[in-house]
Amino acid sequence: MQALIDQFTDYVALERGLSPHTCEAYRSDLERFVHFLQSRKVSTLNDVTRRHITDFLMAEKDRDMATSTLARRLVSIKVFSRFLQQEGLLDRNVADAMDSPRLWKVLPDTLSTAEVDRLLNAPSGDTPRGYRDRALLELLYGTGLRVSEMADLRVSDLHLGEKYLRCIGKGNKERVVPFGDKALAVLNEYIAVHRPALLKGRPAEALFVTRRGTAFSRKGLWKLIKTHARTAGITKNVTPHTLRHSFASHLLAHGAQLRVIQEMLGHADIATTQIYTHVDQGRLKSIHTQYHPRA
Numbered sequence: 665m666q667a668l669i670d671q672f673t674d675y676v677a678l679e680r681g682l683s684p685h686t687c688e689a690y691r692s693d694l695e696r697f698v699h700f701l702q703s704r705k706v707s708t709l710n711d712v713t714r715r716h717i718t719d720f721l722m723a724e725k726d727r728d729m730a731t732s733t734l735a736r737r738l739v740s741i742k743v744f745s746r747f748l749q750q751e752g753l754l755d756r757n758v759a760d761a762m763d764s765p766r767l768w769k770v771l772p773d774t775l776s777t778a779e780v781d782r783l784l785n786a787p788s789g790d791t792p793r794g795y796r797d798r799a800l801l802e803l804l805y806g807t808g809l810r811v812s813e814m815a816d817l818r819v820s821d822l823h824l825g826e827k828y829l830r831c832i833g834k835g836n837k838e839r840v841v842p843f844g845d846k847a848l849a850v851l852n853e854y855i856a857v858h859r860p861a862l863l864k865g866r867p868a869e870a871l872f873v874t875r876r877g878t879a880f881s882r883k884g885l886w887k888l889i890k891t892h893a894r895t896a897g898i899t900k901n902v903t904p905h906t907l908r909h910s911f912a913s914h915l916l917a918h919g920a921q922l923r924v925i926q927e928m929l930g931h932a933d934i935a936t937t938q939i940y941t942h943v944d945q946g947r948l949k950s951i952h953t954q955y956h957p958r959a
């Protein structure tokens with residue numbers, strides 16, 4: 665079964681052009697699934713039933729895996745099964761009959777506008793690193809970029825005069841995302857004054873650089889955001905994706921059309937963006953409960 669996983673990950677990397685991060689996620693999910701099957705004495709994938717898949721997901725849930733991780737596990741199994749069936753290596757695809765992974769999702773955590781303000785003001789502007797962090801947080805919230813897209817962003821991707829950037833998202837697709845005046849102001853000062861202070865004459869294409877003059881890793885950005893969330897006194901579980909969710913939810917709450925939000929987020933399917941309509945409905949319900957005399 666390991667050989668089939670290797671064959672599948674080569675296929676999605678070379679023929680479908682998926683990112684190394686996505687390919688590695690597929691591999692990790694499928695290796696965990698195969699390990700589970702082996703523990704159940706299942707020797708071939710043709711012996712897999714829907715019950716095996718459900719039991720695997722429930723076992724992962726018992727390990728306190730996030731609902732989003734469970735959904736991704738199921739997607740990996742579905743895509744892998746379709747590949748095997750297309751290649752004539754699977755007699756029947758039991759995964760296709762299973763519920764959509766959207767049913768496993770939960771509403772994403774978001775920050776209020778007051779919490780966003782506290783987070784964006786948490787970095788000190790007195791040092792190059794502090795100003796870099798402020799510019800990074802402003803841009804992350806101002807554009808809704810994924811953390812991987814932010815890590816890969818180069819100075820040349822910015823068009824400051826027109827207030828937009830270009831980034832490469834999932835599936836190697838390029839998109840254009842606008843940003844506002846507040847992000848523009850801190851970016852201008854960061855690029856002109858504080859980025860050169862961090863680089864100390866070293867060449868770099870990355871927009872946001874560490875004190876060693878290198879580009880941030882995804883993990884490095886995650887730690888940076890966590891640190892500033894604690895400084896801001898925010899008790900929610902804040903991740904880079906929290907700012908992305910907040911970006912989308914706040915746009916929707918102020919009247920932006922769902923299709924526009926979909927384009928800015930880089931979602932291939934409008935159904936992925938529609939989760940934010942549920943977030944907004946929750947906000948409206950809380951307002952109704954708070955203010956309506958008959959609530």
